[in-house]
Amino acid sequence: MLIQIISFLLLGIFAGTFTGLIPGIHINLIGIFLISLSASLLSSIPPIYFVVFVVAMAITHTFVDFIPSVFLGCPDTDTELSVLPGHELLKKGEGYHAVLLTCYGSILAIFTLVLIAFPSILIISKIYNFIENLIPFFLIIISIILISLERKKSIALGVFLLTGFLGWSVLNMEINQPLLPLLTGLFGGSMLILSIKNKIKIPKQEISELKIINPRPIAGAFLGSLIASPICSFLPGVGSGQAAIIGNTISRSDQKGFLILLGATNTLVMGFSFISLYLISRTRTGAAVAIREIIGIPSINILILILSVVFISGLISFFLTKNLAKLFSQKITKINYTKISITTLIILGIIVFLSSGLLIGEKITSGFFGLLILGISTLTGIYCIQTGVRRTNMMGCLIIPTIIFYLF
Numbered sequence: 001m002l003i004q005i006i007s008f009l010l011l012g013i014f015a016g017t018f019t020g021l022i023p024g025i026h027i028n029l030i031g032i033f034l035i036s037l038s039a040s041l042l043s044s045i046p047p048i049y050f051v052v053f054v055v056a057m058a059i060t061h062t063f064v065d066f067i068p069s070v071f072l073g074c075p076d077t078d079t080e081l082s083v084l085p086g087h088e089l090l091k092k093g094e095g096y097h098a099v100l101l102t103c104y105g106s107i108l109a110i111f112t113l114v115l116i117a118f119p120s121i122l123i124i125s126k127i128y129n130f131i132e133n134l135i136p137f138f139l140i141i142i143s144i145i146l147i148s149l150e151r152k153k154s155i156a157l158g159v160f161l162l163t164g165f166l167g168w169s170v171l172n173m174e175i176n177q178p179l180l181p182l183l184t185g186l187f188g189g190s191m192l193i194l195s196i197k198n199k200i201k202i203p204k205q206e207i208s209e210l211k212i213i214n215p216r217p218i219a220g221a222f223l224g225s226l227i228a229s230p231i232c233s234f235l236p237g238v239g240s241g242q243a244a245i246i247g248n249t250i251s252r253s254d255q256k257g258f259l260i261l262l263g264a265t266n267t268l269v270m271g272f273s274f275i276s277l278y279l280i281s282r283t284r285t286g287a288a289v290a291i292r293e294i295i296g297i298p299s300i301n302i303l304i305l306i307l308s309v310v311f312i313s314g315l316i317s318f319f320l321t322k323n324l325a326k327l328f329s330q331k332i333t334k335i336n337y338t339k340i341s342i343t344t345l346i347i348l349g350i351i352v353f354l355s356s357g358l359l360i361g362e363k364i365t366s367g368f369f370g371l372l373i374l375g376i377s378t379l380t381g382i383y384c385i386q387t388g389v390r391r392t393n394m395m396g397c398l399i400i401p402t403i404i405f406y407l408f
Contacts, residue, residue: 001288005052006261012053013313016060017320021068047295048302054294054304055274056313058287059110063269063317064324066102071328072192072344079207088255095332099325100209101256103318110314113271114307118171120272128280136406152361156389164400166380170373171401181352181370185377186394188348190385192341192369193378202337205329236252278303339393349374356365 084131089098143160150156163186172184274284291298292304298306320393332340352370384394 004049007311008049008053009309009313010054010058012309013316013320014052014060014330015229015323016057016313016317017064020061020064021312021324032204040183044128048305050276050294051298051302051306052309053279054287055309056292058285059267059269059310059313060179060320062270062374063106063175063263063314063321065266066099066263067321067324067328070102070325072097072331072340076182088236089259090202090205090332093204093206095331096207097256098259099328100322101259102263102266103325104264105260106267106320107314108260109267109271110311110318117271117303117307121275123164125279136403139406143399143403145398146390148368150389150393152387155387156393157386159384159389159393160396161400162396163384164396166377167397168379168401170397173373175369175373177355178372178373180355182397183373183390184348184352184375185374185379186381186384186397187391189345189374189378190381192277192345193382194385195341196338202332204333208355267314274306275305297355325373 028391089095091354146155147160166186167182170178270285270287273288274291276282277288277292278298278300349371352374353368355370383393385391
């Protein structure tokens with residue numbers, strides 16, 4: 001049995017590397033695919049092996065998926081904010097360092113998750129209902145703080161409300177995978193088109209180990225992530241993007257500290273989603289949904305196995321991602337970045353077309369509707385970027401719908 005578990009763990013790491021590197025292939029899509037396979041073609045395989053596979057794949061994905069966000073400017077629904085500081089560092093020749101920072105955040109999250117998993121179960125079980133009732137007001141306060149920190153406050157408010165209206169409209173439409181065209185357009189497509197327009201040339205990338213001169217901002221960023229991630233992991237409608245904003249509000253950090261916060265938040269939210277499934281029988285990620293459909297609510301022994309897989313796959317993913325980032329850093333300057341941007345846009349368009357069709361009953365119609373949302377989101381993103389305010393204000397696309405969800 002141990003050999004089989006190790007085999008499925010390694011297969012999960014391989015699959016997570018694939019889903020992390022290919023833009024638009026989100027872990028939620030793979031989770032749905034695995035649910036259908038486990039119930040039909042692969043029903044002869046013990047369910048516990050599927051659980052190992054899903055957990056290893058999900059954790060690896062949280063490490064690797066920052067690579068296309070930084071080097072190609074095409075995020076998925078968990079790494080949209082990394083495009084902002086990551087792309088800036090890439091243009092300075094520090095793309096490798098950008099990915100390395102997210103890696104440090106993720107590996108810190110792995111060790112921390114294993115250490116605090118069971119104490120957090122005891123604490124969250126007692127305060128869950130209280131926190132759930134306060135979350136919309138918490139998000140309103142955070143939104144006010146975000147906007148008040150801008151020099152152009154009225155413009156920042158306009159960007160926040162505009163993207164919030166867009167997000168609310170899209171999320172209330174009957175389409176498959178609504179976040180894919182929405183976030184791809186706002187944070188990916190807009191950046192890629194501006195890169196093409198401005199004919200950005202990527203300088204030679206520095207490939208060296210990071211030197212952390214002052215660890216205090218790093219510690220502060222991680223602390224913010226550690227406070228926000230468990231709370232957001234247990235609440236519906238609040239994902240890693242909102243958790244990152246909450247974490248950054250709790251502990252303000254610079255560009256590099258923010259990347260560490262994003263890496264830690266992405267991994268912590270995924271890890272705590274497994275604990276959420278065990279503790280309150282609710283799912284917050286596609287991976288947790290897949291586990292629930294395969295084995296139901298995990299027992300304490302299964303949770304211990306899950307945490308063990310999280311730890312092992314996290315360690316392997318850390319070194320794997322560092323080497324992949326090094327490879328991307330070496331190759332990115334040898335390729336025409338404008339052509340890369342155009343190719344990436346086409347690939348994203350194809351993925352949106354195939355994944356985001358309009359739902360009529362139980363049928364998914366043509367994906368042209370998804371492309372329409374992608375186009376509108378991209379144009380909105382370009383407008384928001386050119387206003388000169390922080391692009392984190394575009395997270396109104398998720399924050400405002402979440403506030404409305406809780407209040408109404």
